[in-house]
Amino acid sequence: MDNNLLKDKKILILEDEIDVLNSLKILFESEGAKIICSQYASKAIFLAEKELPDLCVFDVMLPDENGIQVFVEFRNHPFLCYTPIIFVSGVNSFELGNTWTANSISEKYQVPPPDGFFDKPFNPDDLLHTVFEIVAKR
Numbered sequence: 001m002d003n004n005l006l007k008d009k010k011i012l013i014l015e016d017e018i019d020v021l022n023s024l025k026i027l028f029e030s031e032g033a034k035i036i037c038s039q040y041a042s043k044a045i046f047l048a049e050k051e052l053p054d055l056c057v058f059d060v061m062l063p064d065e066n067g068i069q070v071f072v073e074f075r076n077h078p079f080l081c082y083t084p085i086i087f088v089s090g091v092n093s094f095e096l097g098n099t100w101t102a103n104s105i106s107e108k109y110q111v112p113p114p115d116g117f118f119d120k121p122f123n124p125d126d127l128l129h130t131v132f133e134i135v136a137k138r
Helices: 018-029 041-051 067-075 102-109 124-137
Strands: 010-014 034-038 055-058 085-089 116-119
Touching: 010 018, 010 041, 018 034, 018 124, 034 041, 041 055, 041 067, 055 067, 055 124, 067 085, 067 102, 085 124, 102 116, 116 124
Parallel strands: 010 034, 010 055, 055 085, 085 116
Antiparallel strands: none
């Protein structure tokens, strides 16, 4: 899309599927973003406190912890609470018993909603459009 909105922005990606992680890295790096990534939720707070990302992209189901719980930790953190977070997830209602949306997460956990929620497979252009809108507002 080439509009420099992501140039030198830091994006933290929590994703355990290597193909999806690499696709997200390529997508954001092609727009100039600097990527911080982990396959494990347990590293998210440490990485975010160290790197201070401009935006986060979380999967819901991770090997060690639920990405929604990490989201709640961010929203209750003294300075990470303002970090925009987008979910990209393949979780369906059969797996968790719920259909997750930004509003359902907000209502269940009593925190502000995530800034976006995309089901896998996602359209890269739609995801980039949402990311650009978020970054442009900051």
